[in-house]
Amino acid sequence: MAETTPELQTNRFFERPTTRRALLAAAVTAAAGGAGAAVVGVASRSGGESTSPAGDDGEAGEGLPPQAVETPMPDLERPIEDPKRWAAHLLRRAGWGGTEAEIAEFAGLGRDEAVDRLLNFEAVDNAALDARIAREAFNLTTPGRGLDGKRPPLIRDMQRWWLTRMAYTARPLEERMTYLWHGLLTSQVSQVGVQAAKQMVRQNELFRAHALGQYDELLQAVSKDPAMMLYLNTIESTKEHPNENYARELMELFSMGEGNYTEDDVRESARAFTGWRLTRQSRERPPEGLSERERAEWLDQMWAAWEPEFRLDPRLHDSGNKTFLGQTGNFGGEDVVRVILEQPATGRFITRRLFSDLAYRDPEEQTIDGLVEVWEASGHSVREVVRAILASDEFASMRAYRSLVRSPVEFAVGAVRGLGIETNWPTIEQSASGMDQRLFEPPSVAGWPGGETWLSSGTFFGRVNFLDAFLYPRGRPIAIPALADQPTPEAMVDAALRILVDDDVAQGSRESLYAFAATVPGGPERAAAVAYLVLASPEYQLV
């Protein structure tokens, strides 16, 4: 089978010449400042039969032997046929999954309109979320437990804060992109330091502000982000002793990928970041006569008040010439980032990453070619690349459908959103460890490896035991509005399957669920039992 793959790929583009062109057309319109998505959507809706307004690109439709047209489309290249299923897929990937009403609503929209609605989130009112966040009064600033010992732990509250945002935002793609950047432009709160943990909140707000912006602005900004500068040792780097940590990860993980630069490039660019510093905390000392606890609290408050700003210390900066990726100049860190963003490797690396996170892993090179054109034509606009991905045939194909393993965050947030559960995530910290994903604490600078690594025997128990704890706080079933009013066990199972797994389960599973649901008393008890089983099902472990 493996030997025939290239041929299938050729046929695929031959048979459906619109796919690649659709992406290219998006690039053209995006570059012209127009609505690129319209072209993608119209072109791709009906697979092989549709035509593209962008016209024939001359390489797919002509000059190939006609028998290629006869080759049946491989199963995975088929479009997701049911519009509801496609809508649910879109809402999972571009957000955290939809409610039954949202799925129905998006299924009724055209492909481009649906994608547009997610993309143009700035216009969406998020006041309800803001009010909820204000009400919860999470501790997002101050380490330590306070003089009365009652202050909520900072890092736990940071996790609860972000999960609350994900679960109740009216702008799911904004949180999705924030999460994607957190996994790519990674920092770990344990390394930034518990005292400075609030800098991770600031970094998170940076990702949110740049969720769909120009990548150049994001990469420049994150290079000067306090948490990042603390995490990758930028603030310790001097002219005499440049620290290579940031320079290396910037190229390896945040832009070009390994193999596109040399060790000399690492060393030279590290020199450009020397002298990059943050403004200090207050130089005040704790007043005399404080008890040990008061002194600790005084210091905690000092950390909470710290609002570091970027500064360049000219005495520590190496202002000599650097030769980096073939260019020579008296480069500063900003110049290094700029040169990196000019590299073709960066466009390929970032578009591949976006596609792999949003659609499926191991995309064909041609797919990336199309995205790189969007990237270039739009001046490195994340919004346009994401638009091209979400509206593409590839995204709407069975190759993408259920092709990714659901991360623990997607697992938990999808349940809350889909089922309309009210929670402020009281026990999430422990459960997150069991499932092996703690927000603000990815396992390394490379982020979460994802994919099949989410599933092991240990995390299998982590997931089902999260459900056991979450669905039965203090031993009593949680309220599940989306299931509560279903009159029969069968109706309740059917509703859960529609909302959570696109009504698409293995043969026999529905009957097994009916049988079990019938043994549980109706009302909240049955709703929690049904939710547990559908959320624990193999189908729900995938997105």
Add this chain to the structure above:
Amino acid sequence: MLTRRDFVKGGVALVSIGTTAQSLLKGAVAFAAQNSATLVDPENKKTLVLVQLAGGNDGLNTVVPASDPAYRSARGTLGIAEEAVLPLAEGFGLHPSLVGMKGLWDAGKLAVVRGVGYPGQNYSHFKSMAIWQAGDPKMELDNGWLGRTLEKLESEEHDPFLGFNIGASTPDEMRSPRIAVPSVRNPEDYGVKVGGKLGDPAHARTATMLKLYEQYPSSSPYGVLLETTAETAMSSSKLLQEAASAYTPAVEYPDSSFGSGLSVLAEAIVGDLGMRVGHITLGGFDTHNNQATGHTGLMETLDGGLTAFYQDLAAHGKADDVLVLTWSEFGRRVEENANGGTDHGAGSVLFALGNGVQAGLYGDAPDLSALVDNGNVPYTTDFRRVYATVIERWLGVPHAELLGQQWEQLGFLAA
């Protein structure tokens, strides 16, 4: 069309990392190929425990060339004084915190391999780790080196603990499309809970849930992975609980996740769960700054854990059957940096520990006056020689096929 059941009937639990039937077919081919190999000694029950020191351990401050002037001049603040190291031989000494390891050296249970590395050192954590995990700097071999080895060790009985990992997810060196490796972080959470307590697997809700996994077709996305994960989880949970009830540690393990993880490995060994390869990770070795404090703490954790593990196994009569091998993706640069730390380096050291070890220093000492890549320790001993030695002399499997070529073995294990 082959089904998942055909594979399970063959006595092998399979985990597909792919999403299509294609990977199943690949698995079938590998299974057939493996079944024809009969070179593995069925009587060999020896266990390898691999300890990953993640982040790049500073070999120079672990096994210290204390009298080498090049070391002394490069390590102005981080250098460990000659009189402080715990002397081994040839001018080398252990980090002062490795007190228990020194005792094991004196008792003839500890071997050190120096100058371990590979051609074309990669200075990225992830790439270099991937190279060690694959056992192939060219990254052309499939899966992990221990995953390939486990395939050879797989028997008709299929022990779910053949490979056993302490941690949340399968480490890449143990990956194989055909072998599911249980991963345990905390045994108290390793099972299906009902009402917050580890429950009876026959509980109706749990039984229904497992039915969903049984009914999920192997041809569906991640079909084999999902079902074998659930199956492995359930069977290994049961076995581990049985082993736990029959095991009492003979020593007190250090109060750290490394210490408690080692005690779970000991529990599996003492409980005769059929483990041939165990894996545990100690992280934090990326000591770019404040290394004097950080690295010392890590050495204490390593020493306390491995010493307790050895003593526990010895007390349970298992020390003859277990070999501990450490590894790290690279060493650190010879010259310390301005932050009291060291940057990513090249050649490093590793330890082999156990009653089966022939104590001593192996691998030539790297020449610190002939550094490579702007100040890094040149490797003298390809890490695949270590792997070859362990695969063949300890696990009893011919190594050439597993490592893609024949390697000269080292003497820290008897031929």
